Amino acid sequence: MEDLRMVPDLLWIARGVAKSVPNKVKLDPAELQQLIQGSGNLDDESGEEEGEPMEEETPAEEKSAETDSDAKYRKHDIDDDKVEEAYLKDFDAEGEENAMRGVAMYASNKDDPYITQQVDSDEEEEKDDILIKPNDNLVAVAKVVKDEYNLDIYVYNQTNDDWYCHHHYILEAPPLCLETIQHDPGNDETGKGNLIALGTMDTKINIWDLDVMNACMPIVTLGEKPASKEGKSRKKRDGSQQGHSDAVISLSWNRNTPHVLASGGADQQIVLWDLDEAKAAQILPPRGAEVQTIQWHANEDTILLAGMMNGTVQIIDCRDNESPPVAEWKFGGQIEKVIWNHFDLQQAIVTTDEGLLSIIDTRKSNQVLSEARAHEGGVSGVSLSLITKGLLATAGEDQMLCIWKIEDSGALTKIHSTKLNLGELHSLKFNPDIGSILAVGGSAGELVRIIDLNKFEAVGSAFT
Template identity: 35%
Template structure:
């Protein structure tokens, strides 16, 4: 028996329905150019090297990132037999290899199309060390339930809230995610293969760049969007505070500090826009 596989974490900590009819029938699909892919690869290498440097400085690194992932060989011209399509080979794709980045064929586009009677379910999933947001399609008349597309998340998801607001845009189909990280990410659900959120709420302090802390100081456990004032989102945290965010400015409008323990659930009143229930 493989004890490691038996004890592997795989569960869904949070779910949310999406109102029927708000999603685009034909979601947009991100198509990366070779230059964009190479840029992402280089940025990832840089982040790995920075992480290794910070860990080695703290004296906790027994095996370096370079040793584990062989970063020093990624730029070698010679192909690695054990990894024929590794980072180096992707970064060195020939200019004429346009077929690697071609548009989806007609059958794929048909699979991505949403029907008028489709229902969407948002599910935060944790699978081992990986976290993701999965967008399920449920069709009652067809008896079907499947993952339409998903987003990789940077942190363990704890709560999900649907909203239609992005500054400077017409009402859309968005999802706010609270996680073990104090930053709240808002994703555009009508975009497939998206690598980054549409926008984020909160900032971590960075002394070297003179960036001040904004928002929560600990994990975000609860979210509630105000259906009457669409630019207001409430968030509750382990830090025992509630923040009312002004989405137009992506800044806290009000911070409520009257609690003595973590705020685990929130819900705006459906008719009285000023009334917020908190647990």
């Protein structure tokens, strides 16, 4: 992956979801006081101080038990008032030299008796820099740049024409898929949150809190398998894995049952996760091939649309593991994306790695309403406007962005196409608040771009 550059997935955060002033990770007050006093080295991995025995390590089994039983996500934000109170109270032992003494005697100027005029201009300026305005959207972008993996969080504001990276998170493994989650069991007041689930090349799903800047670790990891004494992953008594055994390549959050997240894996499994308990609640039988793409039904909380790499598309009722799919279709090539037509839930949209774009009748197996050769090569991205009925966009390996109109009958009409010079296109999504705005991710240039489809005359004419 030395020369690889790409945006495997991206998504929008609707206006009003993000906190206006995000939290920032800061030093724990005890760590701050320790640093000021010079009583220890924060970089000392052993945590051992001279003359004192090292603390006994917690057994792995106890750590695992704590993780499994913890039903609330751990937050990374620190109470600012506690940080300000963490001033130097004690001097070092006699004869010892503190390198920071005389330089940082107080954690906050408010605690220093020699400063009589308090100026908070720096703090206010910092808040202005990170402020999320009511008409701002966030765009989460998963990036692979050579051997570096990031989750970048951008701000987009149509009124001010703002587009900039607000903050980012460093990832340990290559990202493959993203999904927004507005359910936070750690929020005792509302239960809502601004979380994002991220599937990677390993078997785990990391969940990040986008309202916390500078976080080094996700707030929770789903599918982290505790090791047995022999160093192997533990399995259930029936021999099945407690989660995925291969890469997580698709995700979908259930808006009707907010504590449920579905994931599809390269292990051919679909796992339903209980977010309140942070563990797998149900594992569906193997689907016969890698589960490339999934999406929950907008109204039916047990109905899942899934597309596999063997060309199969299925509608699955998750209430019954033993029954066959509600409906099934077979296409040539691999399925790239499946999404519901949220303007007509009797239709769904399917794309393949052979360039095919299809509209299917979800009530009838193998019923295809219309098909079109959308791209030369795979159709790696497809998105339907949440506001403008029938406005569909596709992105392809041929570097082309194509705009389509879906008629009520399911018929497809190509409206416009353009080359974006972003290399191969891998992802695109419509803005949830503005019907004509697209975010597109590619593999060259700036990697991600915002497109206003109203600038294309043909699109404006077709949807007036």
